[in-house]
Amino acid sequence: MNTGIIRSHDVTRRFGDFTAVDTVTMNVEPGEVVGLLGANGAGKTTLIRMLLGLLRPSSGAVTLFDGPPDRSRRARLGYVPQNLGLYQDLTVAENLAFSTGTYGVAAPELPPDLQASSDTLVGALPLGAQRRVAFLAALAHTPVALVLDEPTSGVDALSRARLWDTIRAEADRGAGVLVTTHYMEEAQECDRLLLMSNGLLVGQGSESDVIGDTRAVAVTTDDWAQAFGALNAAGVPVILSGRSIRVADTDPDVLHRVLADAGIPATVQPVAATLEERMLVLARAADQ
Numbered sequence: 001m002n003t004g005i006i007r008s009h010d011v012t013r014r015f016g017d018f019t020a021v022d023t024v025t026m027n028v029e030p031g032e033v034v035g036l037l038g039a040n041g042a043g044k045t046t047l048i049r050m051l052l053g054l055l056r057p058s059s060g061a062v063t064l065f066d067g068p069p070d071r072s073r074r075a076r077l078g079y080v081p082q083n084l085g086l087y088q089d090l091t092v093a094e095n096l097a098f099s100t101g102t103y104g105v106a107a108p109e110l111p112p113d114l115q116a117s118s119d120t121l122v123g124a125l126p127l128g129a130q131r132r133v134a135f136l137a138a139l140a141h142t143p144v145a146l147v148l149d150e151p152t153s154g155v156d157a158l159s160r161a162r163l164w165d166t167i168r169a170e171a172d173r174g175a176g177v178l179v180t181t182h183y184m185e186e187a188q189e190c191d192r193l194l195l196m197s198n199g200l201l202v203g204q205g206s207e208s209d210v211i212g213d214t215r216a217v218a219v220t221t222d223d224w225a226q227a228f229g230a231l232n233a234a235g236v237p238v239i240l241s242g243r244s245i246r247v248a249d250t251d252p253d254v255l256h257r258v259l260a261d262a263g264i265p266a267t268v269q270p271v272a273a274t275l276e277e278r279m280l281v282l283a284r285a286a287d288q
């Protein structure tokens with residue numbers, strides 16, 4: 001069994017015949033930010049719900065603070081679910097009073113730019129502000145661990161940066177953080193990554209550990225629009241990023257041939273894949 005304040009060992013969850021989480025062994029240590037990545041439906045939320053004791057595993061074990069994830073252990077944890085868990089028809093102050101009351105701690109002071117919203121219904125706030133209120137509610141009792149399910153989804157870049165500052169500050173004071181995200185650039189904010197696909201943990205470690213030996217091909221040409229069209233027409237899964245053309249997990253010779261047949265001069269170069277491309281390759285494999 002591994003160490004950590006949050007951990008699972010071979011945990012599996014089935015819904016009928018469908019396996020949503022398949023023999024996942026993972027952990028979170030104090031003071032680290034662990035990013036849980038995976039496409040829609042990969043099993044991230046199901047894993048989190050088991051780690052929190054909100055869903056019973058079909059098999060395997062889950063441990064929170066060295067014991068089963070029961071109510072008393074859950075009280076030492078801060079959790080921001082995907083839907084934030086706030087009452088939309090209560091004000092900001094009422095939401096904070098309610099959630100901190102359940103932990104027996106005082107409601108936190110609102111940061112200066114949220115003070116004017118104290119008596120505003122949460123449902124009337126922009127999503128970025130709602131997410132910050134959910135963080136305030138989850139952090140008020142100084143949790144030992146934090147579980148954040150897509151905490152930055154749907155908010156602008158400034159709010160995302162602010163939320164990541166908060167996450168890092170929590171880890172710096174010693175909290176272990178498990179965070180899911182859809183934004184691949186946010187993987188760089190994490191100390192360690194876990195990558196899920198089809199319920200399985202398919203990679204873990206640094207970004208390059210998770211990318212593994214997945215390769216991509218970069219196509220350089222002045223005729224990028226024609227090259228994109230020709231490759232696309234040939235059924236090659238091309239990505240256009242600015243004027244740069246890339247194809248994940250493909251044979252460079254095939255691209256050479258398609259471009260040569262179309263009479264498009266181009267350089268075709270194998271390169272290391274990005275995290276996004278690794279995810280694309282996994283998604284393609286899952287669709288087959």
Ligand SMILES: Nc1ncnc2c1ncn2[C@@H]1O[C@H](COP(=O)(O)OP(=O)(O)OP(=O)(O)O)[C@@H](O)[C@H]1O
Pocket residue numbers: 015018020038039040041042043044045046047
């Ligand atoms: N209660 C349930 N009954 C049946 N299937 C479920 C249930 N909960 C989740 N699933 C299925 O399990 C799979 C994993 O879902 P889960 O929500 O864990 O994925 P996810 O990685 O969190 O995706 P997202 O990023 O969209 O939140 C999905 O195919 C989902 O439809």
